[in-house]
Ligand SMILES: Nc1ncnc2c1ncn2[C@@H]1O[C@H](COP(=O)(O)OP(=O)(O)OP(=O)(O)O)[C@@H](O)[C@H]1O
């Protein structure tokens with residue numbers, strides 16, 4: 193895929209001698225969302241500012257769509273790059289609608305047209321323009337202000353978005369909502385995004401890839417699963433935290449190969465027939481589907497000896513079936529699978545396809561295997577024993 197953004201050996205030394213960015217190499221593909229995560233002062237904002245030339249690199253170059261940003265007229269450059277700055281930075285004396293339309297005014301669009309587009313954008317980020325359009329920034333909550341910042345950055349429909357801790361100033365609950373909204377939005381608009389955050393959880397949730405910054409340098413640039421499963425060094429390991437195994441659960445999907453295949457019987461099947469099959473397969477229980485092949489629950493394998501001694505072997509599966517409604521769509525995260533298991537206090541959960549058809553069951557052992565699989569897939573070069581799975585399996 194085409195790289196929309198490319199940093200080539202970029203360094204930034206401020207006039208006072210501070211080296212904020214040190215020989216940075218980074219590529220962001222078109223439509224990709226890359227999160228930059230690292231501690232305060234490590235050079236994240238400086239990295240962003242060099243893209244739209246609010247700062248100039250002292251070494252190296254940055255290519256936008258194959259062309260050195262230094263060769264662009266800065267004003268034209270900034271029209272191709274939406275920028276959500278740290279602390280939002282809305283104009284306090286302008287209404288929400290006018291704030292959103294700022295860039296469109298600058299682009300010379302007609303006022304009516306700009307306002308119409310601004311209203312659409314506010315709608316897109318979940319703010320009703322009829323309610324919020326005429327308010328001033330200080331009449332909004334922190335989370336609402338952040339959304340206006342995002343809407344404003346999207347106004348000129350730029351191919352590239354720079355977002356500098358756009359959700360930094362809100363509480364964790366609002367933040368998670370903004371993150372979800374942003375992911376939905378991104379699925380729709382498919383911008384090339386550089387997204388700065390302090391927060392490894394946020395980096396993992398949002399990023400297609402994550403660049404973990406140390407002092408002015410990238411310590412690891414990889415998929416969220418690989419950063420969590422196979423930190424490149426001690427610095428990254430300590431930054432992602434000792435609970436990285438748990439974080440990893442949230443970025444690893446349940447796949448077909450993770451599922452077990454217990455016997456499947458139907459509510460209307462005669463119990464003796466079902467029981468014979470279950471015993472033949474050596475199963476202690478079977479999954480029960482209804483007449484539409486939808487999950488109903490499960491049925492234990494009847495005890496042969498007890499029935500030989502006069503128990504009732506007859507009837508249909510329906511008479512013995514127990515309800516079990518713990519299920520997940522294929523592709524759900526392991527985290528969701530795990531939390532569903534806990535919620536239902538279940539030793540397994542059913543996994544269904546898009547048409548709600550039964551595909552198999554996920555057990556704790558399958559979950560464990562899935563986690564190993566994802567680590568193997570991402571990190572062929574590390575020794576399994578180095579990978580810390582205890583955190584997950586020991587819960
Ligand atoms: N104009 C400047 N002149 C001199 N030093 C600067 C300037 N701007 C930033 N710095 C320094 O460069 C380093 C990187 O700053 P930068 O703002 O890029 O960090 P950051 O990773 O965005 O931090 P934070 O997470 O706190 O926003 C810091 O040491 C900072 O003090």
Ligand SMILES: [Mg+2]
Pocket residue numbers: 236237238278356
């Ligand atoms: Mg910063």
